[in-house]
Amino acid sequence: MKIGNIFTKIGSAFRSALQGIATLARTVFVHLRKILAVTFTSLAVFCGVYWLLCGILAGFGISVLWIWLVAGLFFEALALWYGGRRPFRRLSQKRALRVIVSILLVLCFVFFAVIEGLVISGMNARGESDLDYIIVLGAKVNGTRPSLALRCRIDRAYEYLRDNPNTVAIVSGGRGAGEDISEAEAMRRALVERGIADERIILEDRSTSTEENLEFSYALITESDADIGLVTNNFHIWRAVRIARSSGHNAIGVSASYPNVLIIHYMVREFLSITFYALTGKI
Numbered sequence: 709m710k711i712g713n714i715f716t717k718i719g720s721a722f723r724s725a726l727q728g729i730a731t732l733a734r735t736v737f738v739h740l741r742k743i744l745a746v747t748f749t750s751l752a753v754f755c756g757v758y759w760l761l762c763g764i765l766a767g768f769g770i771s772v773l774w775i776w777l778v779a780g781l782f783f784e785a786l787a788l789w790y791g792g793r794r795p796f797r798r799l800s801q802k803r804a805l806r807v808i809v810s811i812l813l814v815l816c817f818v819f820f821a822v823i824e825g826l827v828i829s830g831m832n833a834r835g836e837s838d839l840d841y842i843i844v845l846g847a848k849v850n851g852t853r854p855s856l857a858l859r860c861r862i863d864r865a866y867e868y869l870r871d872n873p874n875t876v877a878i879v880s881g882g883r884g885a886g887e888d889i890s891e892a893e894a895m896r897r898a899l900v901e902r903g904i905a906d907e908r909i910i911l912e913d914r915s916t917s918t919e920e921n922l923e924f925s926y927a928l929i930t931e932s933d934a935d936i937g938l939v940t941n942n943f944h945i946w947r948a949v950r951i952a953r954s955s956g957h958n959a960i961g962v963s964a965s966y967p968n969v970l971i972i973h974y975m976v977r978e979f980l981s982i983t984f985y986a987l988t989g990k991i
Contacts (some may be wrong), residue, residue, distance in 0.1 A: 830946030833961030846881015846891030
C-alpha cells in the first residue's frame, strides 16, 4: 500500500471522528439546554411559592420580600432562553450570544455561592467564655412582643449571661414603625424576667440599623481592651462581625439559631446586604 493512500485513510478516519464528536456534542448540548430549561422553570415556580409562603407566615411587608418575585422572573426568562422559546427564540440561536450568556450566568452563580459561603461560615460561631461584654443586636418588635428573630437573640443572650455571670450585656435597638417600645427595652424586659440582674444590662435605644447598633454600643464601652461578643441570628453573624472589625473594633460572633423556613429568605437578603456593603466600602 502506498504511503499516500495510508495518509488519505488516516485523514478520512480523523474527519469521521471529528464529525462524530461534533454530532455528539450537538446532541449533548440540545439535551443540556432542555435540562436547564426545566431546571430554571422549577426554580421560577419555587420562587413564586416561597414568596407566597413567606408572605403568609411573616406578612408581605417583610424586608426585601420582592426579591423572590424578581428571582422568579429571572429564572423564567432563563427557562425561555434555554428552551429557545419566545421572545428569545432568534437570539438564543446565535452561538456567540449563547456563550456570553452562559459565561455571565456561571460567574453570577459563583459570586452568589461565594457570598453565601461567607454567610454560612459565621452561622455556627459560638463565641468565647467570660467575655467582658456582649452586644445583643436588635430586631423587629411587634407592639411590645419580640419577633421570632429577636426572641432567638434574647434566648442566646440569656444562655450566655447565665453561663458567664461576669459578662455585661448591651442591648441595642431603637423604636421603629409598629413598635410600642424600643427593641432594647423589649430585650431588657425579657432578660430581667428570666432572672438576669438589671445591673448587668445596658440600654442603647437610639440605633436604627446594624451600623448604628455597633457604633452606639461600642461608644458605651470605656475599656479599650475589652473582649466583646456580638449576639445576633446565625445568618447575620458574618456581616455584623465584619462591620465591627472594619471599624476597628474587637468583635467575636455569638450565633443565635433561627429555626424557621424564612431563614432562606434572610440568607438571600444577606447576599444583597453584603454585596451593597462591599461596593460602598463599608466592609
